Amino acid sequence: MPDQPFSRGNINAISYLSYYFVGALVSTLGIVLGPLCAAFQKDPSFIGQVFTLMNIGMFIPIMLGGILMRRWGLQKPLVAAAALIVLISLLLFFTPTLTMFSLAVAGIGACGGIFMAIGSYLVVRINPDEKRRSASLIFTDFFFSLAGATLSLLLAWLFKLGASWIAMYGIMGTLGALMLAMTLRCRFPSTESPASASQNVLAAVEPWGCSVYLICFALFAFLLAEPIFTMWTPGYLQYRFAMTPEAAALYTSVYWVAKAIGLFLNQFTVRWMKLRTFLLICTLTGLAAIAIIANSANTTLILVACAVFGFFNSGMFSGLMSYGSLQVSRSSPTLISALLTCGTVGTLLFASVSSMVNSHFGQHGALNASTVAYSVLLGALIIAVFFSRAERLHQPTPATV
Structure with a gap:
């Protein structure tokens, strides 16, 4: 039915980028670990514990994702998360301290959690058909692995050239800026299905x-x-x-x-x-x-x-x-x-x-x-x-x- 004031192509692209971002965040930890240990003179187990803050940061918005989407919709949380990633990345460039890094990974993890929750919901929301939904979710998950494959090679090459660990978060800031540009110009579906009021009440219970x-x-x-x-x-x-x-x-x-x-x-x-x-x-x-x-x-x-x-x-x-x-x-x-x-x-x-x-x-x-x-x-x-x-x-x- 014609409740489609949104662009399916743009929504899919945002879902792909959401998974690519989270994949970039998670799958490159092993590559960034060495440069971080060298920069802060800490052993790998210590830096590994710092990365726990990222997992905790990611977990909280995923857990509260339903409340987040119902209260503020789909666009506002994405815009806020993308803008925060850009800001955090800039702050890391000017204040590359261990304390700032710890706060940054927690903040970027939280933003990644927002991306993951909304990106997953968007795929489900615009694909009511079982087979199309399953295929779309699997293809969206492909971008998670694609991030690991492409950014692992890119970061290994950058670090070999002598780049700092901040290069990783420069890439994350760039992805955040791309997400910000895409979400600001995109029209999103509502979190409600195009059903009648009585159907919505039945669905709610x-x-x-x-x-x-x-x-x-x-x-x-x-x-x-x-x-x-x-x-x-x-x-x-x-x-x-x-x-x-x-x-x-x-x-x-x-x-x-x-x-x-x-x-x-x-x-x-x-x-x-x-x-x-x-x-x-x-x-x-x-x-x-x-x-x-x-x-x-x-x-x-x-x-x-x-x-x-x-x-x-x-x-x-x-x-x-x-x-x-x-x-x-x-x-x-x-x-x-x-x-x-x-x-x-x-x-x-x-x-x-x-x-x-x-x-x-x-x-x-x-x-x-x-x-x-x-x-x-x-x-x-x-x-x-x-x-x-x-x-x-x-x-x-x-x-x-």
């Missing part, structure tokens, strides 16, 4: 159902498992197989390349395959792959498993987000915020949980914590599929595209 909570838990398990894998795999391979750091890094590089390829291709896969089937196949294959990585004695098989894990792991986050949003007849900002919040809790806890396991069971046990988390993910997903209402609520209709 519509129960989520147990599948939503199970999928929230599955997102938590997924975002607990993946960073445990990326954090502990290189060290485990060096310890067990006496690999050099460069050789061990190849295994996680293969994972990220395979994941980027999967994110690009799986946007087409979900257009002809049922989303629940796609998620179950990816989870089963991913569980088998991570079990091989953590327990096989064959390094060639582990390398192949890393590629398989990356490819089949690629659509899980977006697929779970889409499946969770389809459990109700009309997704709300609160529901999207809840799904993101539960996932983000996994990201917040992975370091402390896996470190505790490492202290008791060593690096092999720490890596297998990822296998356990993936097993929990599979169990939660199977039960969620059993109780799912998505297939009944979103029957494919020839009239709507």
Whole structure:
């Protein structure tokens, strides 16, 4: 129906940039770590703790995203966050102290959380069709990995030329300025669906159902498992197989390349395959792959498993987000915020949980914590599929595209 005073192309571009920004923020931490340690004469564990402020900053607006969008809409929080990123980046250039850096990463993390919450909701809001929504979310997530691939190379090249760590936040400021320009000239949809008043009242009181909570838990398990894998795999391979750091890094590089390829291709896969089937196949294959990585004695098989894990792991986050949003007849900002919040809790806890396991069971046990988390993910997903209402609520209709 014609309640479309917004440009689908511009909205999609803002969603892509939101994910690219958060991907740039998260996936380049390992590259910036060395220059930061050198600049502030601190060890990596100290700087790693400072980056915890970024995770906390990101978590808060994701948790409160539903309230944020309902009270101030979609454009105002994006404009405010983008402007704040530009301001913080400028302040870092003039005051590059450890205190300012700590405040900056917390502030930029909070702005990234706003981008993530609103970017995800925008994709859901403008794609009511199940297959288009799933494909759009997966393609949007592709930009998260794209940021890691492109900016990792760019920063490595800049640091090799002798650039300061501030170069990273100069890039973040540039992305913030681009987001500011795009959001100021874009017309956004409202947070309300183009439905009648009675439909809106019914939607407001519509129960989520147990599948939503199970999928929230599955997102938590997924975002607990993946960073445990990326954090502990290189060290485990060096310890067990006496690999050099460069050789061990190849295994996680293969994972990220395979994941980027999967994110690009799986946007087409979900257009002809049922989303629940796609998620179950990816989870089963991913569980088998991570079990091989953590327990096989064959390094060639582990390398192949890393590629398989990356490819089949690629659509899980977006697929779970889409499946969770389809459990109700009309997704709300609160529901999207809840799904993101539960996932983000996994990201917040992975370091402390896996470190505790490492202290008791060593690096092999720490890596297998990822296998356990993936097993929990599979169990939660199977039960969620059993109780799912998505297939009944979103029957494919020839009239709507």
